[in-house]
Amino acid sequence: AFDVLVVGGGPAGAAAAVYAARKGIRTGIAAERFGGQVLDTMAIENFVSVSYTEGPKLAVALEQHVREYEVDIMNLQRATKLHPAGHDGLVGVELENGATLRSKSVILSTGARWRQLNVPGEKDYANKGVAYCPHCDGPLFKGKRVAVIGGGNSGVEAAIDLAGIVAHVTLVEFDTQLRADEVLQRKLRSLPNVEIIVSGQTTEVLGDGQKVNGLVVKDRVSGTARTIELEGVFVQIGLLPNTEWLRGTLDLSKHGEIVIDDRGATSLPGVFAAGDATTVPYKQIVIAMGAGSTAALSAFDHLIRSSAP
Ligand code: FAD
Numbered sequence: 001a002f003d004v005l006v007v008g009g010g011p012a013g014a015a016a017a018v019y020a021a022r023k024g025i026r027t028g029i030a031a032e033r034f035g036g037q038v039l040d041t042m043a044i045e046n047f048v049s050v051s052y053t054e055g056p057k058l059a060v061a062l063e064q065h066v067r068e069y070e071v072d073i074m075n076l077q078r079a080t081k082l083h084p085a086g087h088d089g090l091v092g093v094e095l096e097n098g099a100t101l102r103s104k105s106v107i108l109s110t111g112a113r114w115r116q117l118n119v120p121g122e123k124d125y126a127n128k129g130v131a132y133c134p135h136c137d138g139p140l141f142k143g144k145r146v147a148v149i150g151g152g153n154s155g156v157e158a159a160i161d162l163a164g165i166v167a168h169v170t171l172v173e174f175d176t177q178l179r180a181d182e183v184l185q186r187k188l189r190s191l192p193n194v195e196i197i198v199s200g201q202t203t204e205v206l207g208d209g210q211k212v213n214g215l216v217v218k219d220r221v222s223g224t225a226r227t228i229e230l231e232g233v234f235v236q237i238g239l240l241p242n243t244e245w246l247r248g249t250l251d252l253s254k255h256g257e258i259v260i261d262d263r264g265a266t267s268l269p270g271v272f273a274a275g276d277a278t279t280v281p282y283k284q285i286v287i288a289m290g291a292g293s294t295a296a297l298s299a300f301d302h303l304i305r306s307s308a309p
Contacts, residue, residue: 001090002028002072004299005103007079008242010036011285012109012275014062015292016299020107021069023300028072030079030093030101035059036111037276038285042127046136047285058285074101082106082249084268089306091270104306105270105299108246108258109292112276112283115238117149121205121212122235129212130205130233134158135284137234141166146232147215148172149202155236156180156188162234163191170228172200172217205233241277253279264295270306272299 004020006013009031020027033039041055066073083092083100090102114132116122122130131137134148138161146166148159151173157180159171171178171188176199178185188194199220206214206227215233218225241256251259251267258266258273260280266273272295274280275288 002026002101002103003303004028004105004107004296005030005091005093005101006107006109006296007031007093008036008109008111008275008277009034009063009073009075010109010111010275010288011038011062012111012277012288012292012295013107014066015289016107016109016274016296017066017071018069019293019296020299021066021071023296025300025303026072027069028074028101028103029066030074030077030095032076032078032110034063034073034075037113038062040126041136043140044136044285045139079110080245082108082246082268082271084249085270089270091268105272105302107264107292107295107299108243108266108271108273108277109275109288109295110242110245110277111288112239112241114235115240117202117205117235117237119202119204121207122233125205125207125212125233128210129207129231130235132235133283134161134234134236135282137232138162138165141232143167144231145229146170146234147228147230148234148236150236150238151175151178151180151196151198152236152238153180153184154239156184158234158236159194160184160187160191163188163194166232167193168230169194170215170230171196172202172215173198174201174220175199239276239283243277260295263298263301264291265298270299270302272296272302 003025081094274291274295
């Protein structure tokens with residue numbers, strides 16, 4: 001059995017594995033895709049102390065750092081079920097291949113994924129004008145025109161944030177009204193360079209083959225389509241935590257995030273969690289790494305306090 005088993009190989013999981021292994025305890029990491037969301041990212045300019053890097057490069061660096069320690073890396077392994085510790089004190093993690101890994105403590109870091117529009121052009125222009133993270137990619141659109149899709153809190157916050165950087169923001173909401181908190185809506189309406197479209201269905205992202213140059217929005221009332229010229233589209237219709245496999249085993253928030261305390265502890269003894277899969281506010285690489293480190297130190301603390309040899 002492992003002392004610490006990390007599930008998920010993104011920034012949170014990699015940090016947790018490094019911190020755990022440095023305690024000299026038996027550490028394993030199982031991941032469906034080592035690197036996580038970082039693999040889908042191009043420019044990264046907010047990984048503090050590294051002014052510019054690219055996702056695939058950072059993903060390789062994450063794995064290399066973990067490989068410097070005696071960590072059992074199980075890549076391309078998907079966890080399908082968590083079994084709380086029984087009388088032997090071991091938590092079980094069942095994999096898709098049928099095997100069950102056993103560990104004295106487990107760190108869940110299965111991350112999240114952005115909900116996509118699933119319209120023509122969205123995939124073709126990902127990282128070429130289609131973006132999902134305003135904190136990450138906002139500055140790349142300085143002085144340009146962008147749209148934000150989604151009028152919930154994330155969308156309206158993103159539009160307010162971007163309005164301070166870009167030339168013009170068009171916010172597109174599918175419903176007949178925005179769903180964000182009133183205070184955010186008021187702030188948004190006060191900004192001179194923002195247009196708000198309600199009952200708008202995004203039907204296509206247009207581009208010149210290299211990058212985005214337009215967005216087609218259909219008015220759901222009149223049925224007429226309109227093309228908006230712009231350089232960027234931020235999709236803000238939800239971040240889905242990869243926690244479906246945990247339903248019913250530990251406390252999840254109403255958004256499906258793993259509920260953790262300041263130390264990364266979940267509602268199950270010996271089970272910790274970190275990163276985008278959790279209730280941590282703000283989903284970012286440096287934040288996930290810090291949280292992974294916290295969870296590993298908490299798992300170690302749990303091990304030295306528990307009677308299991
Ligand atoms: P993830 O990176 O999501 O990793 C989750 C890991 O868990 C993966 O290895 C995955 O394969 C694995 N996994 C999932 N389910 C299972 C399962 N059932 N069993 C086993 N393994 C599983 N942040 C920044 O700070 N700066 C940026 O510039 C930036 N740009 C971004 C651009 C894009 C396009 C995207 C999508 C995100 C960006 N982010 C950026 C956000 C950042 O990537 C995330 O905050 C960060 O990767 C979260 O790390 P994590 O380890 O919690 O989860």
